[in-house]
Amino acid sequence: MYNQASYSDNSTFFQKVKSLDYSLLICILLIGVISSFSMYSTDGGELLYHTKSHIIRFIIFFVMMIFLSFLNIRFWHSVGYLFYILILGLLLFASFYGVTASGSQRWISLYFINIQPSELMKIAIIICLAKYYHRSQINNINTFRNLLIPITILILPILLVISQPDLGTSILIGLSGLVVLWLAGINIKYFIYSSLVLIISMPFVISFLQPYQKARILTFFDPDKDPLGAGYQIIQSKIAVGSGGLYGKGYLKGTQSYLEFLPEKHTDFIFTLFSEEYGFLGSMFLLLVYAIIIFRILRIGAISRSFFAKIFCFSFASAIFIYISVNMSMVLGLVPIVGSPLPIMSYGGSSMLATMIGFSVVMSSKIHRRQLIS
Amino acid sequence: MIDSSDSGIKKLNTINRRMFIISAAKALVFTGIIARLFSLQISDNKKYLTLSDKNRLREWRLPPIRGEFLDYFGNTIAGNLKVYQLHVIPEQVEDFKSLMVRLKDILDLSKNEFTKIIKKKNSQKNWETLIVSENLSWDQFSKVNYYLHELVGAKPVLSVVRSYPFKDNYTHVLGYVSQASEQDLLNNKLIKKNHVPGLRVGKNGLEKTYENQLIGSNGVQRYEVNAYGKRINQLDHVEGTKGQNITLTIDTEIQKLCNELMLNKSGSISVMDIFNGEIIAMHSSPSFDPNLFLYGISHENWKSIRENPLKPLINKTISGLYSPGSTIKPIVALSALENDIINPNFRVKCSGKMEMYGQTYHCWKEKGHGVVNLRSAIKQSCDTYFYEVARKLGVDRLSDTALKFGLGAKVLEGIYENEKKGLVPNTKWKRNALGKGWVLGETLITGIGQGYIQATPIQLCLMTAQIANGGHKIYPKIILNKDDESIDEIKNKMENSEILDKKNTTQSLLKVGEEIFNNDDKKYYKLFKNPENIKLVIDGMFGSTNEIRGTSYRSRIDDPKYQFAGKTGTAQVKRITEEQRELDLKTEQIPYESRDHALYIAFGPYKKPRYALSIIIEHGGSGGVVAAPMAKKLFKMIIDRHDLRELTKKNLMSA
CATH class of the missing domain: 3.40.710.10 (DD-peptidase/beta-lactamase superfamily)
Incomplete structure (x- = not known):
């Protein structure tokens, strides 16, 4: 491991293919297949628009992910800042020229496809901060300058996304960034202080929220208060999951979703539909697959020699975990409803693209695990 | 270079230690989610299954068909007439006013009839069915069905009403029926059990005395509905039983x-x-002719009956x-x-x-x-x-x-x-x-x-x-x-x-x-x-x-x-x-x-x-x-x- 050969990566293409992480690939593929079936169910058991475009997207992005995996990890390191600045630019563009959908200006229309830069920012922020901390010395991390720069990097996109307004995504971006800061070794006391400040300032923050967001938070604490209004989603979602039971109602037999009681069933509430149809056992299986994915990413991070790859993998694994747990807690009524997709399962191109880019960086880390970055 | 330096090792130690903390937190959160899933899907499964069925199943109770009265020779002297009615449950209507205005248009209601309906609405509870029309003509019925998509909350229903083919000949023998009152529901369990909006029950005479034999039982139609209350398919149709026919000794x-x-x-x-x-x-x-009471007697008719010095009501x-x-x-x-x-x-x-x-x-x-x-x-x-x-x-x-x-x-x-x-x-x-x-x-x-x-x-x-x-x-x-x-x-x-x-x-x-x-x-x-x-x-x-x-x-x-x-x-x-x-x-x-x-x-x-x-x-x-x-x-x-x-x-x- 300390010999000279490992310093640079000169393995052949065949060797590279061989060192792809196949268990990770299989798990991703599995989720892709499961999500396609679920999407088919949300379309009411017909091959309609959502299912078709979801499958096509998955295939394209999956193939793309494998190709990108062969890029050297140094490439990702070198484009880190550029990538971030590009997405930040798109975010800015979106806030001026974006397409407004369901009350939020978060889309950029590229004629053939709509892009949601905030979703891409979820991965860009990790790459950018990973690059930043790859260079910095551990002893300087808690200096003012070294705190200010990453916090600025983090705050800028959050502010832009919040103003769209898209609370869910901005929270996820914030949490992803914070994980990187945490792993980089920022003093625990800063985390403690800032969370204290956050809690104290909560009432003030809430007063600045949009009315519908306030309603969502209130609804979370008492969904039965307004069962046909803001509480509707959470109640119906719980009913769907709860009525699934141990074995589920069976594929295409989820009455809650089939009869349109479930809102947003192909995006944020896809897990509800899945859980209704496959029950507790199915949900456990899905969780297991996700857990394997997270575990594989963590392992790749552990064996990577470059700090960039290591901190990226650890952060990305944690980010994936955060997406999953926020989404599931939300549909199970554990946290207030904020828009947050379930990685790969949920319908949405940008989200899937961002996740796949993340996977290709991970895969690249695996292939080039011995690569050092100066 | 990073690896070998002190700083590098420290950095690695930090990241590994902190990753470990996060992993522990992850395990905890996943356990929480699994516990939640368990409580929803295993512990409370029955409750949510019921809720889900309640969501998707709607019952439509059909009015029971009342037993007939026959004379000694088997002629029907009190029978049933099928009528089309229009029901509205004010509570389930988003904009009651505009619905009523639209209905007024479609049914061609006079101003008088319209205010009567509004009065009736104000006199009853919001969740009680408001019978907008007791007897729609076929024309009106098909018109309502045609415009039904814009009349959210209006329900055209098929109902039965009593008819007395021999008019004034049997009035005092049979008594009469009228819409069940709250008192009727309290006093008679069978009426309560079979009640549907607009159900007519015996108020007097044999119609009242033999209510329990005559009333019959509801038919039930079960439909699967979607979130908007639209009927998706009929799951079940239980035919109601008709009430017993009663034969009189009268010729x-x-x-x-x-x-x-x-x-x-x-x-x-x-x-x-x-x-x-x-x-x-x-x-x-x-x-007097009891059929006058079928769809609510007019004021003039009622007055002439009530004020007749020969006392037809006795x-x-x-x-x-x-x-x-x-x-x-x-x-x-x-x-x-x-x-x-x-x-x-x-x-x-x-x-x-x-x-x-x-x-x-x-x-x-x-x-x-x-x-x-x-x-x-x-x-x-x-x-x-x-x-x-x-x-x-x-x-x-x-x-x-x-x-x-x-x-x-x-x-x-x-x-x-x-x-x-x-x-x-x-x-x-x-x-x-x-x-x-x-x-x-x-x-x-x-x-x-x-x-x-x-x-x-x-x-x-x-x-x-x-x-x-x-x-x-x-x-x-x-x-x-x-x-x-x-x-x-x-x-x-x-x-x-x-x-x-x-x-x-x-x-x-x-x-x-x-x-x-x-x-x-x-x-x-x-x-x-x-x-x-x-x-x-x-x-x-x-x-x-x-x-x-x-x-x-x-x-x-x-x-x-x-x-x-x-x-x-x-x-x-x-x-x-x-x-x-x-x-x-x-x-x-x-x-x-x-x-x-x-x-x-x-x-x-x-x-x-x-x-x-x-x-x-x-x-x-x-x-x-x-x-x-x-x-x-x-x-x-x-x-x-x-x-x-x-x-x-x-x-x-x-x-």
Whole structure:
């Protein structure tokens, strides 16, 4: 491991293919297949628009992910800042020229496809901060300058996304960034202080929220208060999951979703539909697959020699975990409803693209695990 | 380079340590999510499964189809009509106002109708169904269905309403139905169970009494609906059961004749089988068309019914109380004979009036009847004779006999809730009720059916029937039963029955209510001690109708097939003053309210009696002139239809 050969990566293409992480690939593929079936169910058991475009997207992005995996990890390191600045630019563009959908200006229309830069920012922020901390010395991390720069990097996109307004995504971006800061070794006391400040300032923050967001938070604490209004989603979602039971109602037999009681069933509430149809056992299986994915990413991070790859993998694994747990807690009524997709399962191109880019960086880390970055 | 430096190692240590902390947190969060899934899907599965079914399943309860009423020959006299209605539940409507405006347009409602609906809406709870229209025409119904997508909250439904094809002929017999009130729901569990908005239940008469048999049960349609309440598919259709049909003993043709005879008159006609007690006709006049109430009666119609001085809303047959007048005389005579006060040869000289205790008691015939015996006294209805008989008999013995023969007790106990008992006075009653002693003069006028004594038309009919059948107790009924006793069985039982004596009189009368429902226990008691006495009375009644100088001689039928015997009655409504007596006015000259009630009781055919009837015409004048001719027409039809009736019965029994 300390010999000279490992310093640079000169393995052949065949060797590279061989060192792809196949268990990770299989798990991703599995989720892709499961999500396609679920999407088919949300379309009411017909091959309609959502299912078709979801499958096509998955295939394209999956193939793309494998190709990108062969890029050297140094490439990702070198484009880190550029990538971030590009997405930040798109975010800015979106806030001026974006397409407004369901009350939020978060889309950029590229004629053939709509892009949601905030979703891409979820991965860009990790790459950018990973690059930043790859260079910095551990002893300087808690200096003012070294705190200010990453916090600025983090705050800028959050502010832009919040103003769209898209609370869910901005929270996820914030949490992803914070994980990187945490792993980089920022003093625990800063985390403690800032969370204290956050809690104290909560009432003030809430007063600045949009009315519908306030309603969502209130609804979370008492969904039965307004069962046909803001509480509707959470109640119906719980009913769907709860009525699934141990074995589920069976594929295409989820009455809650089939009869349109479930809102947003192909995006944020896809897990509800899945859980209704496959029950507790199915949900456990899905969780297991996700857990394997997270575990594989963590392992790749552990064996990577470059700090960039290591901190990226650890952060990305944690980010994936955060997406999953926020989404599931939300549909199970554990946290207030904020828009947050379930990685790969949920319908949405940008989200899937961002996740796949993340996977290709991970895969690249695996292939080039011995690569050092100066 | 990084690896080897101290800083690098420290950095790696930090990241590994912190990653470990995060991993621990991850495990914790995943455990939390799994626990939540477990609690929702395993622990509370049943609860959510129910909620999910509640979400997707909607029940539509269809109104139960009410049992029909049939007449003796199986004709429907109260049936069902299918109607299209429009229901709205205000609570489930987003914008009630605009829906109503739209409906007003589509249904072409007048301003008046529209405000009525709004008023109705304001008077009921928000979740109660508002019936916008009781009876949509087919045009309106299809129009509503066509625009249904823009009428969210409006429900066109198929409902059934009662219809009475014979209109005013059966109004008082059947009673009527109307929308179930809260009180109805509270009082009757079956109504509550089967209730749907707009359900009509019996409010009066047989419709009310037999509610539980008639009501039937709901049909249920179960649909799977989506989140917008749209029916996706029908899962289940449970047919409701129709209520039981109830067959009456009434013959529609005779009932109709009664109605015709009583046209524009106030009063009642009852016809009864003297053996099995079947009521063959029972009409109270004036009547009204109950179909007017079907979709809510108009104000004008209701006013005209309510304010009619002839009181069409009262069922006079069972709740009209009248002095029996001379129709009581057969009972007075019988009582005197039974108690050995007189014998058939007992004679009284009638001079038109008699003085007693300082009072003058007049006979209806001013010149007097001369010397009369029992037979001619009944035949000519001599008041003087019966004053004298009553005086000798005393009111207490008279009241015993009257009670035995059915006066002073409800005839159709438990069937009509507004039936009246009437009154048979005696000394004890007066002391208890009025706190005064009995005066002998009161006995005299009781002897000619005036004074305190009061009877309903159906009681007089029963009384006549029980004289006509040879003096046996019978059990009147209006509902036909397959396992009723045959006439032969009854006649047989009558011959072998015990005498209803004083000891078990009250007991038996109390038992009557229970016995009605139990054929085996029915005892056709002898109401006499000596059958000869009954024969004497019957013979007197024959004379009254069929012999010259009889009070209803002009209404006789000579053909023995139809020949009947009867007794007229003319009941004073007011005390006649001496001046009025001097004037001797014709009926037409007296103001309506002061005119006498005309009564007639009769049975026939005389040789082989089978049917009894009573006729009362309020303020009709003389019984012999007004009431008896009706009996002639009735007997003609009753006896003509007798064979058909017997045949129908035979078929029914063998079926």
